[in-house]
Amino acid sequence: MAWQRMWWACRYHLTGLPDGVEWWPGAPDDEHITAWLAEQSARRALLLPEQRRRVDELLSLTGGMPVWRPRISNVAWQTLSGLLPARSHTGGRPRGERQSLEAIVHIACTGQAWTRLPPALGPFQACRRRFIRWRDDGTLQQISRAVLPEGDAIWQQRLAAYTGPA
Structure with missing residues (x-):
């Protein structure tokens, strides 16, 4: 269930929430989503086939693998x-x-x-x-x-x- 919730959050961070839907308190933000997607990509071989398909779908929405970027100016x-x-x-x-x-x-x-x-x-x-x-x-x-x-x-x-x- 936690995996599906993160997938859902990742998808709607990338595409926007459907009309009438709001983020729940404590919902993952962009930082968490990027880290989660990078982690799922790294462990792709361990995912179930349907999970691999869903991760690939998210990666196509992002234009590729999310990479770490410096935060400190x-x-x-x-x-x-x-x-x-x-x-x-x-x-x-x-x-x-x-x-x-x-x-x-x-x-x-x-x-x-x-x-x-x-x-x-x-x-x-x-x-x-x-x-x-x-x-x-x-x-x-x-x-x-x-x-x-x-x-x-x-x-x-x-x-x-x-x-x-x-």
């Missing part, structure tokens, strides 16, 4: 980069702070599990460790309270909700 990044703690590299390949913050924002906006992080954002384990460190040291709260351009307000609000009260 360059102007916002100039402000945020000064709020981040000094890097503490303890081995392995160092991750870029912007890439890590984009991963954290992606999870906050989509509600996806860390294991479903898009490959463009790097390994989920490294991003999740950075999330925990920044959450615990207050960095994410500072980011949530920073004055940023209006276009960054949506992800900033979702990050604040995801990380919890100060």
